[in-house]
Amino acid sequence: MQEEMSRKRTSDALQILDRMVGDDQELRELVERETINACVAQMIYDARTAAGISQRQLAKLTRTSQPTIARLEDAN
Numbered sequence: 001m002q003e004e005m006s007r008k009r010t011s012d013a014l015q016i017l018d019r020m021v022g023d024d025q026e027l028r029e030l031v032e033r034e035t036i037n038a039c040v041a042q043m044i045y046d047a048r049t050a051a052g053i054s055q056r057q058l059a060k061l062t063r064t065s066q067p068t069i070a071r072l073e074d075a076n
Contacts, residue, residue, distance in 0.1 A: 014035075017031055034075075037075045038075045040072075040075070041072060041073050041074060041075035042075075044069075044072050044073050045073045048069075048073075055069040055070055055073070056069075
């Protein structure tokens with residue numbers, strides 16, 4: 001209880017997750033994997049919008065479908 005009281009409060013989601021995960025290595029790996037997925041999804045979205053193209057246009061360029069691009073950008 002004293003340790004919890006001495007910690008600084010934070011609204012940083014990654015710090016909160018880190019505290020919640022603690023020493024659970026399996027859960028820590030899952031969080032890391034999902035963080036990477038979210039970063040990749042954001043990179044795809046950022047690159048596509050910076051290029052000024054739609055999901056449909058990107059799908060055509062990469063020979064896939066628009067729903068595939070949407071799923072990639074959704075990080076799920």
